[in-house]
Amino acid sequence: MNKPALPRLLTLCLLAAAAVVVSSLPAAADSRDILIKNGTILTVTKGVIPKGDVLVIGGIIKQIGGTIAAPPGVRVVDAAGRYVLPGIIDSHTHIALAGTNEGSEAITPEADVGTVINADDTAILTALSGGVTMVHTMHGSANPIGGPNVVLKMKWGRPSEELVVKEALPTLKFALGENVKQSGRTVQPGQTQRYPATRMGVNAIIRREFEKARNYMAQWDRYNRAAAAKNPPRNLVPPRKDLRLEVLAEVLRGERVARCHSYQATETLEFMELAKEFGFKVQCFEHIWEGYKIADELAAAGIGISVFADSWAYKMEAAEGIAYDAGYCAKHGVLVSINSDSGERIRRLFNDAAKTMKYGGLTEDEALRLVTINPAIQLGVDKLVGSLEVGKQGDIAIFSEHPMSAYTRCDMTIIEGDVYFDRDQVLKEREEAAKKAAAPRDKGGAS
Amino acid sequence: MKHSTRVFVSLILFLIAVMALVAASPPGDVGPTYAIRNCKIVPVAGPVIEKGTIVIRDGLIESVGPVDKIKIPEDAEIVEADGLVAYPGLISALSNLFLETPARPEGQAFTSEEPPQPQAQQPQEDRFPPGPGLLVLDQLKPKRAGVESFHKAGFTTVLAAPARGIFEGQSVLLNLNGEPLQPMVLRNGVALHINFTTERGSYPSSLMGTIAHIRQSFIDADYYAARQAQYEKGPAGLKRPEYDPRLEALVPFIRDRKPVVFQCNNVEDIKRALKIAGEFKLNAFLAGANEAWRAADVLKKSPVPLLIALDFRPPATSKYAAQGEELRKKAEAEIYPANAASLAKEGIAFALVSGSNADGAAVLRNVRTAIKSGLSPDAALRALTIQPARYMGLDRTLGTLEPGKIANVVLVKGEFFDDNAQVAKVFVDGVQFKYAEVTK
Numbered sequence: 001m002n003k004p005a006l007p008r009l010l011t012l013c014l015l016a017a018a019a020v021v022v023s024s025l026p027a028a029a030d031s032r033d034i035l036i037k038n039g040t041i042l043t044v045t046k047g048v049i050p051k052g053d054v055l056v057i058g059g060i061i062k063q064i065g066g067t068i069a070a071p072p073g074v075r076v077v078d079a080a081g082r083y084v085l086p087g088i089i090d091s092h093t094h095i096a097l098a099g100t101n102e103g104s105e106a107i108t109p110e111a112d113v114g115t116v117i118n119a120d121d122t123a124i125l126t127a128l129s130g131g132v133t134m135v136h137t138m139h140g141s142a143n144p145i146g147g148p149n150v151v152l153k154m155k156w157g158r159p160s161e162e163l164v165v166k167e168a169l170p171t172l173k174f175a176l177g178e179n180v181k182q183s184g185r186t187v188q189p190g191q192t193q194r195y196p197a198t199r200m201g202v203n204a205i206i207r208r209e210f211e212k213a214r215n216y217m218a219q220w221d222r223y224n225r226a227a228a229a230k231n232p233p234r235n236l237v238p239p240r241k242d243l244r245l246e247v248l249a250e251v252l253r254g255e256r257v258a259r260c261h262s263y264q265a266t267e268t269l270e271f272m273e274l275a276k277e278f279g280f281k282v283q284c285f286e287h288i289w290e291g292y293k294i295a296d297e298l299a300a301a302g303i304g305i306s307v308f309a310d311s312w313a314y315k316m317e318a319a320e321g322i323a324y325d326a327g328y329c330a331k332h333g334v335l336v337s338i339n340s341d342s343g344e345r346i347r348r349l350f351n352d353a354a355k356t357m358k359y360g361g362l363t364e365d366e367a368l369r370l371v372t373i374n375p376a377i378q379l380g381v382d383k384l385v386g387s388l389e390v391g392k393q394g395d396i397a398i399f400s401e402h403p404m405s406a407y408t409r410c411d412m413t414i415i416e417g418d419v420y421f422d423r424d425q426v427l428k429e430r431e432e433a434a435k436k437a438a439a440p441r442d443k444g445g446a447s
Numbered sequence: 448m449k450h451s452t453r454v455f456v457s458l459i460l461f462l463i464a465v466m467a468l469v470a471a472s473p474p475g476d477v478g479p480t481y482a483i484r485n486c487k488i489v490p491v492a493g494p495v496i497e498k499g500t501i502v503i504r505d506g507l508i509e510s511v512g513p514v515d516k517i518k519i520p521e522d523a524e525i526v527e528a529d530g531l532v533a534y535p536g537l538i539s540a541l542s543n544l545f546l547e548t549p550a551r552p553e554g555q556a557f558t559s560e561e562p563p564q565p566q567a568q569q570p571q572e573d574r575f576p577p578g579p580g581l582l583v584l585d586q587l588k589p590k591r592a593g594v595e596s597f598h599k600a601g602f603t604t605v606l607a608a609p610a611r612g613i614f615e616g617q618s619v620l621l622n623l624n625g626e627p628l629q630p631m632v633l634r635n636g637v638a639l640h641i642n643f644t645t646e647r648g649s650y651p652s653s654l655m656g657t658i659a660h661i662r663q664s665f666i667d668a669d670y671y672a673a674r675q676a677q678y679e680k681g682p683a684g685l686k687r688p689e690y691d692p693r694l695e696a697l698v699p700f701i702r703d704r705k706p707v708v709f710q711c712n713n714v715e716d717i718k719r720a721l722k723i724a725g726e727f728k729l730n731a732f733l734a735g736a737n738e739a740w741r742a743a744d745v746l747k748k749s750p751v752p753l754l755i756a757l758d759f760r761p762p763a764t765s766k767y768a769a770q771g772e773e774l775r776k777k778a779e780a781e782i783y784p785a786n787a788a789s790l791a792k793e794g795i796a797f798a799l800v801s802g803s804n805a806d807g808a809a810v811l812r813n814v815r816t817a818i819k820s821g822l823s824p825d826a827a828l829r830a831l832t833i834q835p836a837r838y839m840g841l842d843r844t845l846g847t848l849e850p851g852k853i854a855n856v857v858l859v860k861g862e863f864f865d866d867n868a869q870v871a872k873v874f875v876d877g878v879q880f881k882y883a884e885v886t887k
Binding site for chain 1: 646648649650651652653654655656658659662663666667670674677681683684685686714715718719741764766769770
């Protein structure tokens with residue numbers, strides 16, 4: 001992650017403004033049923049229905065298209081003149097966490113962000129206001145091997161455990177380049193430079209850790225074989241269980257995939273070689289600004305990318321980034337998603353996806369895929385979400401204009417049939433809060 | 448000449464001894480006998496006695512009952528307590544009293560964008576100060592002012608706990624019977640205290656690292672115990688397991704279910720602690736826990752001793768501190784004080800503790816605030832007497848006014864939790880401390 005300072009400031013201002021109304025927003029009702037009528041339905045995978053209804057019952061899409069009669073007691077939303085699309089998915093962010101990096105050491109696969117979910121993070125509300133229903137929230141990029149990541153639904157007001165998408169593919173964060181070699185850091189007197197300090201060191205330390213993990217697995221195999229024997233040897237001693245190596249063993253066994261923060265083409269190719277050598281799966285390269293240089297290699301290896309739409313050149317290794325990166329790679333058979341990496345940009349992922357139409361020449365449908373079905377495939381949840389299909393979960397966003405239009409805005413965000421963001425309601429609450437704040441205060445009342 | 452000097456010296460010594468008895472009863476000596484009479488008695492163990500007598504002999508309660516049922520022993524010093532109410536001494540099952548180090552920091556911010564910069568690597572054994580083997584008793588510096596501040600709030604017993612690091616160390620139960628530390632000790636090494644904090648500048652520097660570190664430590668301690676046991680059983684042909692003081696200190700907590708107290712600064716900490724406790728089958732206590740009502744469902748499913756802090760300032764890691772000043776003030780004034788009442792309504796048991804709050808008056812004020820927020824005075828009293836005694840396994844000796852128990856008695860002008868109630872006298876281990884003049 002590498003955020004410019006301005007959006008961060010903006011986020012703070014927005015949060016300060018939101019804070020007044022945050023507490024009054026209710027947790028969603030538990031009905032999980034909803035009927036959306038008369039919208040233009042962008043199914044993403046099954047084409048566009050110019051005018052039709054979508055019915056969600058018990059959190060699952062039951063029917064799409066045509067005129068559907070409202071079953072008794074089901075909330076009806078009129079979407080006439082508006083666009084109904086699958087909830088937007090952010091393939092790479094760091095919101096809803098209590099802490100991002102275990103930055104004290106270079107190798108920390110034991111530091112699992114799934115153990116520090118913060119369901120009270122107001123960035124969830126920000127995400128909902130941009131139609132986002134699901135995020136892949138990740139360990140930071142401070143370490144060559146960071147920690148496991150977690151996929152969350154943006155169920156604001158629900159207990160943290162209810163946000164977790166258990167069906168998602170288990171992932172582990174890796175990172176290459178400037179962040180992990182700490183190129184931006186000045187070593188103070190008395191401090192030591194953390195190893196690795198070069199790109200070759202980064203590759204070497206990752207190799208070393210996987211060799212350790214291989215040995216660890218072999219130790220356990222030997223022990224398990226000996227223990228299972230008819231006459232186990234006397235004084236058999238099991239290996240010590242190591243949380244750090246357990247996670248790497250999962251990667252080597254193919255139970256967990258790599259998500260690797262990587263900017264430059266050369267070191268990315270080296271990492272792909274390393275993965276081939278150790279036989280682990282790289283699911284996705286993160287932010288890869290030089291992806292366009294190796295699009296064919298990525299496509300051939302079946303590795304996706306998750307990138308920004310623009311805002312390159314904010315550091316040396318991003319100098320050769322181009323706005324055509326996402327569009328070009330998508331056209332060359334790479335599975336591309338557009339990510340936010342931010343608690344603020346997350347609310348305008350649809351804008352960022354639309355930029356690939358100008359830079360890269362994607363169609364509306366292709367551009368919309370970058371923030372819906374493509375991230376769903378990357379996260380291994382495309383059977384559940386990412387498009388509007390009967391049998392999928394009722395994660396839906398309603399937009400005022402086509403989501404790839406510059407004039408659009410999100411009016412409503414629905415997760416599994418429950419409304420979690422309703423623009424009209426939020427505006428009403430904000431107005432009431434303003435009225436309350438402007439009203440003369442009681443003597444001695446709280447300020 | 449020689450003889451008379453000896454008599455004189457003996458006399459002086461006797462006088463000193465008598466004076467000392469008033470302040471503190473040295474161990475081994477016979478303490479005085481008191482008959483506290485004509486007071487209202489709230490024994491907690493049974494119904495209220497409107498006019499009764501409590502006889503204290505040599506640090507223990509000899510008898511309790513209505514004035515007409517209790518014979519006052521001839522050797523007893525009479526304590527006129529007309530107009531006073533007698534309660535069992537209050538117990539704070541978690542306190543940072545007598546710690547020289549500053550009280551627990553107000554939570555830690557885990558939201559830093561920039562990864563912390565590691566310092567030069569320190570030697571392995573110094574990396575996790577102070578560690579699970581630390582006995583806080585060795586660090587305590589009792590001060591009379593601290594004792595008096597707690598006496599005036601009705602507290603006679605505290606679990607003094609450490610407050611630094613992740614594995615903070617082990618606590619000691621103290622009866623506040625004077626100033627010297629040793630005679631106060633009821634039990635040392637009571638519980639292991641764990642805080643979900645970080646080590647600045649070294650591993651772990653993040654909450655998720657801390658959680659992994661705690662889990663790995665318990666895995667290692669269990670492995671260590673297993674290797675020791677295996678070696679004990681049949682050392683022949685086995686490499687001798689290496690001694691490790693840190694893991695050795697953890698063994699009783701993972702193998703013998705000695706209590707482990709987790710400091711829980713928000714609702715997520717509560718769930719984290721329960722998860723770790725479940726994974727390693729720990730005898731877990733949750734402390735702080737001012738957001739316990741948010742986890743009521745979980746706590747009903749897996750009941751666990753709760754030590755609710757009488758400190759209603761939202762810690763930095765709570766959403767109530769992170770979402771604006773208005774919410775923070777509301778949490779301190781209304782939401783946190785209502786926690787205890789909500790738990791009582793849900794039938795979830797808890798003790799009320801002073802925690803990092805070293806000001807007795809403020810602690811008592813917060814008990815009253817909790818009562819104004821819906822907690823019944825009776826439930827508050829139980830949460831400060833019999834409930835913590837049970838949690839500590841001391842309900843046979845403390846927590847109620849019953850014959851045979853340790854003579855920890857508080858005499859109060861007025862009902863304890865009324866705003867203008869005042870502690871008049873406190874007896875701890877049968878030692879009398881006077882605080883307010885008794886006027887009828």
